[in-house]
Structures are given as structure tokens and as C-alpha cells.
Amino acid sequence: MQEWLLEFEQVHYTYPGAQQSALNGLSVRIPARKRCALIGQNGCGKSTLFLLANGLYKPDKGTISWQGKRLQYNRDYLTTLRQKVGLIFQDPEQQLVASTVEEDISYGLCNLQLPEAEIQQRVEQALVEFGLTELAQRPVHHLSLGQKKRVSIADVMVLRPELLLLDEPTAYLDRLHTRNLMATLRKIHASGTTILMATHDLDLVYRWADWILVMDKGRLILEGKPQDVFTQREILEELQLGVPLIYEMLFADGVAEEGPVLERLRQRILNLFRYF
Numbered sequence: 001m002q003e004w005l006l007e008f009e010q011v012h013y014t015y016p017g018a019q020q021s022a023l024n025g026l027s028v029r030i031p032a033r034k035r036c037a038l039i040g041q042n043g044c045g046k047s048t049l050f051l052l053a054n055g056l057y058k059p060d061k062g063t064i065s066w067q068g069k070r071l072q073y074n075r076d077y078l079t080t081l082r083q084k085v086g087l088i089f090q091d092p093e094q095q096l097v098a099s100t101v102e103e104d105i106s107y108g109l110c111n112l113q114l115p116e117a118e119i120q121q122r123v124e125q126a127l128v129e130f131g132l133t134e135l136a137q138r139p140v141h142h143l144s145l146g147q148k149k150r151v152s153i154a155d156v157m158v159l160r161p162e163l164l165l166l167d168e169p170t171a172y173l174d175r176l177h178t179r180n181l182m183a184t185l186r187k188i189h190a191s192g193t194t195i196l197m198a199t200h201d202l203d204l205v206y207r208w209a210d211w212i213l214v215m216d217k218g219r220l221i222l223e224g225k226p227q228d229v230f231t232q233r234e235i236l237e238e239l240q241l242g243v244p245l246i247y248e249m250l251f252a253d254g255v256a257e258e259g260p261v262l263e264r265l266r267q268r269i270l271n272l273f274r275y276f
């Protein structure tokens with residue numbers, strides 16, 4: 001039976017001073033152990049969902065639950081929640097806290113009061129994994145945006161969350177580091193972590209996700225497996241999202257024929273869009 005890690009039930013949220021609500025009766029459930037992609041136009045509420053998911057903001061109305069229990073908004077509860085629900089911000093500047101790369105990556109682990117040897121081992125592993133070894137002693141404010149992005153991802157990954165929320169993780173990354181990131185995500189997903197990624201890259205969604213959530217104006221519009229969501233072409237066109245280019249090439253006439261020839265073609269096209 002499907003287990004739900006995080007559940008939003010009729011959640012409303014308006015930023016202080018804003019005229020319009022960012023979340024407008026959002027009901028959504030994040031299935032455990034899936035690779036979920038969250039898509040929707042600019043401003044539809046994806047980042048806001050993330051900020052409420054790990055308790056940084058509190059809903060004006062509605063409920064949010066983690067593993068079937070309502071979120072509480074006291075410090076102890078939120079500290080524990082944020083170990084389990086790791087959030088990687090869209091803008092890495094919002095996330096970096098320490099002066100050097102190495103210190104930044106160890107920051108969360110020190111807060112968890114883990115043994116020194118374990119902190120050291122996890123930080124070293126993260127430096128290697130994210131190609132940051134050479135930059136370990138560099139001040140974070142001397143890094144390029146793409147390097148900052150990699151540090152911000154490493155900061156959260158070292159904490160080994162149960163649910164990883166990634167807000168446009170490939171923004172600012174070049175092809176090599178996008179590939180490396182996707183390989184890392186594949187590994188951490190295989191180790192049991194559930195992933196929810198907001199992205200505008202539909203080809204990446206088609207290649208990577210096994211569950212898709214589509215938002216519009218602070219609500220959930222569609223959800224399901226890629227093949228079920230991308231066949232809802234009319235809705236996706238109406239939302240100005242379209243369908244992935246790969247999907248367009250394969251199913252241009254809207255007929256999803258199955259068979260070995262189509263599968264071979266699908267694999268060849270996917271290889272052209274290889275991320276990992």
C-alpha cells in the first residue's frame with residue numbers, strides 16, 4: 001500500500017502584505033520512495049510549498065502532516081523535522097551560512113552534535129561527490145553561482161534527509177555538474193530517500209521522474225505517472241507548460257503506440273538527452 005510522507009490538506013498561504021494568496025487551497029500528497037517532479041508556471045506556488053513543507057512558514061488555513069501527524073511549530077519539533085525534510089533553495093545565496101566551503105558543509109552536522117570523526121568523514125565524502133575538494137578552504141562569497149549551488153546542495157545532502165526537496169536544482173549548473181547531480185540523486189534515491197524536485201526542465205522530468213505534480217495558481221491541477229500526466233496535453237497547453245520535447249517527438253500525433261520499434265526509438269532519443 002502506498003505510504004504518504006507529506007500531506008497538504010486545503011492549505012492556504014498569503015505572504016505578509018501580498019494582495020493575492022500564494023497557496024490557494026492546495027491539497028497534495030508526496031508518496032514515499034518516489035522521484036517526484038513538481039511543475040508549473042513561474043509564481044504558481046512551488047517554492048512556497050517547499051517553505052511550508054519544512055515548517056519555515058505556517059499555513060494561514062489548512063493542515064500539513066508529516067508521516068500522518070500534523071506539523072507543530074515549536075523549535076524542537078522543527079529542528080527534528082528539518083533533519084528529515086531537507087530543503088535546497090532555488091537561490092544558493094539564501095542557504096550559505098559559514099565562511100568557507102568546508103565549514104558550510106559541516107554546519108548542519110555540527111548542529112546535530114555528531115561525533116567529530118563522522119562529521120569529517122561525511123564532509124570529505126560530500127566534497128568529493130560534488131567536486132568541491134579543491135574549493136574546500138575557499139570563502140563561500142568568492143565562489144561562482146554554480147559553485148555556490150553545489151555547496152548548497154552538499155549542505156543538505158550530508159544530513160541524509162528522508163525527504164529531499166530541491167527547488168530548481170539544475171539552475172546555474174553546467175552540463176557536467178547537472179549530470180553529476182542526477183547521478184547523486186539516483187544514488188540517494190536508491191538508498192531510500194524520497195525526492196521532490198521543482199523544475200521547468202520537462203525533458204529532465206520525463207527522463208527522471210516517476211511521479212509528477214502539476215500546480216497552477218496555488219493549487220494542484222494534475223498528478224500521476226509521467227505517461228498519464230503527459231497525455232493530458234490540452235490541460236498542459238492551457239497552462240502554457242507544453243509537453244517534453246522527447247515526448248513530442250515520439251507521440252507527435254497523440255497516438256502512443258507501443259512496440260519494440262517505438263521502444264528502440266525512445267531509447268535512442270533519450271540517449272540524445274542524456275543527463276546521467
Ligand SMILES: Nc1ncnc2c1ncn2[C@@H]1O[C@H](COP(=O)(O)OP(=O)(O)OP(=O)(O)O)[C@@H](O)[C@H]1O
Binds near residue numbers: 040043045
Ligand atoms: N516574499 C514574498 N512576498 C510576497 N509575495 C511573494 C513572496 N514570495 C513569493 N511571492 C508570491 O507568491 C506567489 C508564489 O510564488 P512562488 O515563489 O512560490 O512561485 P514558484 O512557483 O516557485 O515560481 P518560480 O517558478 O518562478 O520559481 C507568486 O505570486 C509570488 O509573487
